[in-house]
Amino acid sequence: MDEIDLKSIKAIIFDRDGTINIPMPAVPNTKNTGYVLSISEFKFLPNVLDGLSSLYKKGFKLHVFTQQKAVGKGLITEEELNNIHDHMREELDGKAGVKLGSILYCPHIGSDCDCTKPKPGMILEILKENNLKPHEVLVIGDTIRDIPDKSLTDEGMQFIAVPNPDSGASSNKLDKKDWQDKGYYCVDDLLELSKLLYKPSQKQKLLPRIRN
Numbered sequence: 090m091d092e093i094d095l096k097s098i099k100a101i102i103f104d105r106d107g108t109i110n111i112p113m114p115a116v117p118n119t120k121n122t123g124y125v126l127s128i129s130e131f132k133f134l135p136n137v138l139d140g141l142s143s144l145y146k147k148g149f150k151l152h153v154f155t156q157q158k159a160v161g162k163g164l165i166t167e168e169e170l171n172n173i174h175d176h177m178r179e180e181l182d183g184k185a186g187v188k189l190g191s192i193l194y195c196p197h198i199g200s201d202c203d204c205t206k207p208k209p210g211m212i213l214e215i216l217k218e219n220n221l222k223p224h225e226v227l228v229i230g231d232t233i234r235d236i237p238d239k240s241l242t243d244e245g246m247q248f249i250a251v252p253n254p255d256s257g258a259s260s261n262k263l264d265k266k267d268w269q270d271k272g273y274y275c276v277d278d279l280l281e282l283s284k285l286l287y288k289p290s291q292k293q294k295l296l297p298r299i300r301n
């Protein structure tokens with residue numbers, strides 16, 4: 090079996106809803122197709138604090154890219170979204186000792202912008218802000234829209250799925266078996282992910298290579 094080696098990974102870019110925090114269910118008969126709209130609705134998934142703490146202590150830089158169409162739909166202001174992200178940063182710092190790096194979001198509806206997933210705009214911006222090369226980055230997400238663009242995986246960017254049965258937008262959602270059938274490596278949560286990675290530049294475990 091083809092394998093990938095994670096030894097060049099310096100930074101990890103995480104999807105937010107369904108990967109870091111519990112995804113919200115859609116509200117029937119409204120524009121809210123499943124968004125966190127307030128700090129009180131933002132709750133970490135199990136093992137996220139421990140997993141991110143472990144990865145951060147090992148020396149990985151941790152960034153976030155997230156689709157937030159709730160802004161474009163007028164359900165939440167950009168300021169309110171930034172407040173939720175400030176809260177996420179503070180909780181991660183206070184409870185897990187994690188200093189998050191970049192948080193990029195796409196607030197737009199439709200697909201005309203360059204930042205909507207699965208377009209590479211947000212990831213390219215994180216690479217630029219943090220002076221990273223594609224092969225130094227591992228992307229983690231719960232839906233197929235989180236998979237990096239082929240232009241990035243061709244340059245060595247890696248992806249690992251963390252399937253979440255509660256994630257919205259069912260058309261983009263796969264269960265563990267579907268991910269594996271497509272050739273993607275899966276973890277159950279971020280604590281399991283943290284056990285796959287040693288320190289940056291050390292030899293890493295070999296994982297099955299993804300097809301893309």
Ligand SMILES: [Mg+2]
Nearest residue numbers: 104106107231
């Ligand atoms: Mg997600």
Ligand SMILES: [Zn+2]
Nearest residue numbers: 195202204205
């Ligand atoms: Zn956008």
